[in-house]
Amino acid sequence: MAASTAPAPAPPLLEIRGLRKVYGGTAALADVDLTVHHGEIHALLGENGAGKSTLVRILAAVEHEDAGVISLGGEPLPARRTTRAMSERGVVFIHQDLGLVPSMSVAENIAQYAGYPTGRLGIRWPDTRRRARAALARLDIELAPDQPVAELSIAEQAMVAVVRALARDARLIVLDEPTASLAAAEANRLFAALRALRTSGVGCLVVSHRLDEVLAHCDRVTVLRNGTLIDTRPTTGLTARALVTMIVGHAPGPLPGKRGLPGGRPRLRLDGFSGPGFGPLSLQVARGEIVAVTGFADAGHLALVDALYGARTAHGGVVELDGAPYLPSTPAHAIAQGIQQVPSDREALGLAGTLSARENLFLNPRRGLTPIDLRRERRAAARLMEEFDVRPRRCDAQVSIFSGGNAQKLLLARTLAARPRLLLLAEPTAGVDVGARAAIYAKVREACGDGTSVLMASSDFNEVAEIADRAVVLHRGRVSKVLEGDVTVASVTGAAHGS
Ligand SMILES: Nc1ncnc2c1ncn2[C@@H]1O[C@H](COP(=O)(O)OP(=O)(O)OP(=O)(O)O)[C@@H](O)[C@H]1O
Ligand SMILES: [Mg+2]
Known part of the structure; x- marks a missing residue:
């Protein structure tokens, strides 16, 4: 029998098949498939309540699926996995609520992911601060490493969460609305950092409601509606209007008009x-x-x-x-x-x-x-x-x-x-x-x-x-x-x- 000459294609970085999650009778996810390739920035889109964060939480093993199989690099993950097992496999998360420790400093929050440099006398604080400063500088962020996270604006906190995730060797980075409170310029910096990782094969799954940035920075999109998969498409050739139609199921309606110039006190x-x-x-x-x-x-x-x-x-x-x-x-x-x-x-x-x-x-x-x-x-x-x-x-x-x-x-x-x-x-x-x-x-x-x-x-x-x-x-x-x-x-x- 002649052996096939074509080499088997490398398995995708992340492959999700038939993912299902039910909360009290309603399916937040119903048989969802999703594939993220090596070096790809993949957007996960859908209306509020569509099931995006549920999928992210299941990936993070914060919650567990009712059915479905998740594979990383072709290796199926056990159904009962721990958050720790996921991070050991190089999957890093930035959740919607960021997950920073407000009472700790910027440097300490970064060290939670990047690790604390230690010596004979325990944690080496000057090195911890130096590492934090270097990680911040890579994204062009001017923040004092000693500042407590609680004192930062929500946009600055989002940047710290990103810096922290990037400070670690990751294969797959999953971001749940990292740019919701960032201005376009900061969001661009974040995406530039993610793109720089692509060459080393790191893949990203990004949840976002900002369609312009999705079209500008992502390779493919997957759209969910009411927990079901609508489609996965490359962003090339996709318009914002077509994307809205995929997300909400109909063409976008008109926006309310503006007012004329006001008068009076x-x-x-x-x-x-x-x-x-x-x-x-x-x-x-x-x-x-x-x-x-x-x-x-x-x-x-x-x-x-x-x-x-x-x-x-x-x-x-x-x-x-x-x-x-x-x-x-x-x-x-x-x-x-x-x-x-x-x-x-x-x-x-x-x-x-x-x-x-x-x-x-x-x-x-x-x-x-x-x-x-x-x-x-x-x-x-x-x-x-x-x-x-x-x-x-x-x-x-x-x-x-x-x-x-x-x-x-x-x-x-x-x-x-x-x-x-x-x-x-x-x-x-x-x-x-x-x-x-x-x-x-x-x-x-x-x-x-x-x-x-x-x-x-x-x-x-x-x-x-x-x-x-x-x-x-x-x-x-x-x-x-x-x-x-x-x-x-x-x-x-x-x-x-x-x-
Ligand atoms: N613990 C829970 N108990 C019951 N229902 C839940 C629970 N967690 C989530 N849900 C429901 O599951 C559905 C999907 O929620 P999810 O957070 O995944 O939405 P999302 O796509 O991330 O939306 P958004 O864009 O608003 O963040 C929602 O209807 C939500 O109310
Ligand atoms: Mg969400």
Whole structure:
């Protein structure tokens, strides 16, 4: 018998066949297949709740599949594997919640993955710091190794999580929305680092809702919808529109329009307002207007909205609300003044994971001492979940079971339902899928029609171009340019560079 002359193709880096995971009767993953080749950057896409993080958690062995086979380099993994076994096989993860230890320094967090250099006297701290500095420098990141992670912005934390993962010899790097809170420039740096690893055969699986960056940096995409596999395709020749259609199942709808130039007395007026990382700044937001403060992640826009909410101490300057002086002090004071905020760090500041969706929706301080009317609250919660398309629609379910994007929708629903005078939004749609994003913008616009004013801090220039009536672009904490009428990705990018 003649032997076949063609050599057997090398097995793929990662091969998933028939993956299945059921939570309380609903399949989060139903017979999903996925292949990642050596040296490939593969995007995993889908709506909020599609099953992306579930797949990542199963790969990480944080959870276990109900059925299916996962092979690494052709070798099937045992069904009951440990997280440690995965890391020993060179699979490294950056999870949606980053998984850093906030009380430890940047260097210590990096050393958790890269290892601590030790000598006769135990850990060699100067070397630990030096290694951390070198790992940060490789990605062009200026952070002090001794700084506690808790003091970093969410974007800086994301960069530390990436640096930490890259500091180790990996075969496969799995990233769950690493760029959700990064500006395009930082996301580009991250992808450049991932691409540099391709030549040594390292593969990447990246979960993202940022379709432009997926098309720019990834080789292939796999799309999930409601836990089922829709398709796997190369990105070459794929348009953003075609991708949206694969993800949501229909062509993208129109975005809500913008408002004309507003008039009348300003709702919010800042004069020489300054705080950690920003200012002195002067700007105004009119009644019913959406003003974006934007720039690269460290431009100061996120610190500004935190300071206005009283979540960070301001240094000085004048703040007026409807012509009356307002002194930011604590979030409770801000809420009493009719100010609501969607924070950028929702894990830490936004939702209480162990409480139900309903309890989170009505966390705001109640007026007076009226007892809780549970039936009414349930009805109101169900209505809000319907309006904001929070899935699943289970108001008594614990918040921790909701996917990242659905948790963000709960947070937005809560703040908008409070009908604030001033709404402070920090990265409002970070982690929200393309379909839900348009619906959220429509809700924000609707609130503006009812008189709410919005100051939105966003590092997503597409988002700024899509909904801001005006954009105040910051560079190193100072106003670089105020854009009116011509708020486009190109004009914002130019101003963000300080030009
Ligand atoms: N422990 C759990 N118990 C019950 N349901 C769960 C649990 N964990 C996840 N789910 C459900 O499984 C589904 C898939 O969630 P998953 O986190 O994988 O979504 P995702 O694709 O990562 O979404 P996102 O883009 O919003 O992060 C969701 O409907 C979610 O509510
Ligand atoms: Mg997720």
